[in-house]
Amino acid sequence: MTLSVNIKRRLGDFALDVSFDAPDGVTVLFGRSGSGKTSVVNVVAGLLRPDEGRIALHDRVLFDAGAGVDVPVHKRRLGYVFQEARLFPHMSVRDNLLYGRKASGLKGQGDLRRVAQMLGIEGLLDRRPARLSGGEAQRVAIGRALLSEPEILLMDEPLAALDAPRKAEILPYLERLRAESGCPIIYVSHNLAEVARLATHLVVLEDGKVLKDGAVSDLLSDPSMVRVFGVRDAGSVLTAQVVDHADDGVTELKVSGGTLWLPTVPAEVGSHLRVRILAQEVLIAADRPVGLSALNVLPVTVLSMKRGDGPGVIVQLKAGDDTLLARVTRRSADALGLHEGGTCFAVLKSVAVAPADVGGGLQSG
Numbered sequence: 202m203t204l205s206v207n208i209k210r211r212l213g214d215f216a217l218d219v220s221f222d223a224p225d226g227v228t229v230l231f232g233r234s235g236s237g238k239t240s241v242v243n244v245v246a247g248l249l250r251p252d253e254g255r256i257a258l259h260d261r262v263l264f265d266a267g268a269g270v271d272v273p274v275h276k277r278r279l280g281y282v283f284q285e286a287r288l289f290p291h292m293s294v295r296d297n298l299l300y301g302r303k304a305s306g307l308k309g310q311g312d313l314r315r316v317a318q319m320l321g322i323e324g325l326l327d328r329r330p331a332r333l334s335g336g337e338a339q340r341v342a343i344g345r346a347l348l349s350e351p352e353i354l355l356m357d358e359p360l361a362a363l364d365a366p367r368k369a370e371i372l373p374y375l376e377r378l379r380a381e382s383g384c385p386i387i388y389v390s391h392n393l394a395e396v397a398r399l400a401t402h403l404v405v406l407e408d409g410k411v412l413k414d415g416a417v418s419d420l421l422s423d424p425s426m427v428r429v430f431g432v433r434d435a436g437s438v439l440t441a442q443v444v445d446h447a448d449d450g451v452t453e454l455k456v457s458g459g460t461l462w463l464p465t466v467p468a469e470v471g472s473h474l475r476v477r478i479l480a481q482e483v484l485i486a487a488d489r490p491v492g493l494s495a496l497n498v499l500p501v502t503v504l505s506m507k508r509g510d511g512p513g514v515i516v517q518l519k520a521g522d523d524t525l526l527a528r529v530t531r532r533s534a535d536a537l538g539l540h541e542g543g544t545c546f547a548v549l550k551s552v553a554v555a556p557a558d559v560g561g562g563l564q565s566g
């Protein structure tokens with residue numbers, strides 16, 4: 202089911218004017234502080250009334266200014282997860298989980314066991330929130346939202362309050378949720394590593410407007426978006442399949458443009474992964490290098506070259522069906538004679554891909 206949002210709302214000097222479709226999977230709203238991400242979530246939730254426009258989930262209209270439709274919050278069938286878990290301290294985890302159902306007028310335990318299992322909180326059901334870690338509490342908050350059987354899940358920076366280890370602990374559960382929830386998930390984030398792991402669709406907001414939206418792999422490998430993402434964080438995501446785990450601590454992965462070797466990835470042979478490759482970690486060689494320590498060498502074609510204000514050039518490369526970005530100096534680009542349509546080799550050290558930039562939860566097949 203697709204959530205279609207097409208609304209305008211004035212907030213003092215700020216004008217929100219957004220239009221996008223969020224299909225099943227995770228649609229990340231990305232943008233700087235003050236770009237309007239939370240306002241969009243509040244509009245979808247029914248907490249902020251648009252001045253004009255329409256919001257619909259497939260054929261169920263949630264808001265239509267012209268037709269006078271404005272479905273109240275409690276009837277929109279939403280699950281909402283905030284930065285903080287906001288659990289009731291006097292209730293057990295089980296009762297917190299079931300609270301979401303009661304508030305939505307649902308009876309019984311629903312999918313309590315399956316949801317608790319998916320989120321790895323089966324062993325915590327009788328605990329009070331005070332005895333949970335931040336990551337555990339946030340997983341309970343996600344479970345509570347899911348048990349209300351939402352048709353849309355709204356997550357406003359659910360990992361922002363957690364430290365790096367806690368984030369790493371919770372990301373695999375969110376990847377499972379992406380595969381299993383069966384409803385559109387609107388996820389606010391300004392963290393590109395999170396975007397690369399979780400997003401299926403990306404909506405980039407700037408000053409209350411949609412700067413660009415589309416499939417995450419397309420936007421992350423779009424050189425014109427490097428300005429927004431920042432040169433250090435810019436990079437593309439590739440889908441890879443695990444081929445083999447070698448004895449010497451590396452995993453062989455198949456990507457459309459060839460083979461990648463990464464430090465052992467804890468995933469089964471045959472499974473599909475997402476690998477984020479940062480533009481600044483990709484080297485370009487005019488000829489296939491020999492006698493080089495880097496394990497990964499992919500034949501590529503130059504799709505485009507974009508000069509920034511500084512000494513750098515963002516080179517967009519086609520590797521099989523995938524697109525890679527590489528950041529090199531203008532001097533190197535000139536020395537190598539790089540030009541659109543030219544062929545060369547992309548080189549990547551195995552250890553240049555951080556373990557947190559390899560994600561799972563993709564359908565195998």
Ligand SMILES: Nc1ncnc2c1ncn2[C@@H]1O[C@H](COP(=O)(O)OP(=O)(O)OP(=O)(O)O)[C@@H](O)[C@H]1O
Pocket residue numbers: 212213214215232233234235236237238239240241391
């Ligand atoms: N009720 C309001 N009245 C006036 N201005 C508002 C109101 N609510 C939000 N704004 C303004 O709208 C803009 C967008 O705010 P919003 O919280 O949606 O941004 P955001 O992208 O979620 O930011 P952050 O990442 O900091 O949470 C900001 O400039 C904010 O000051």
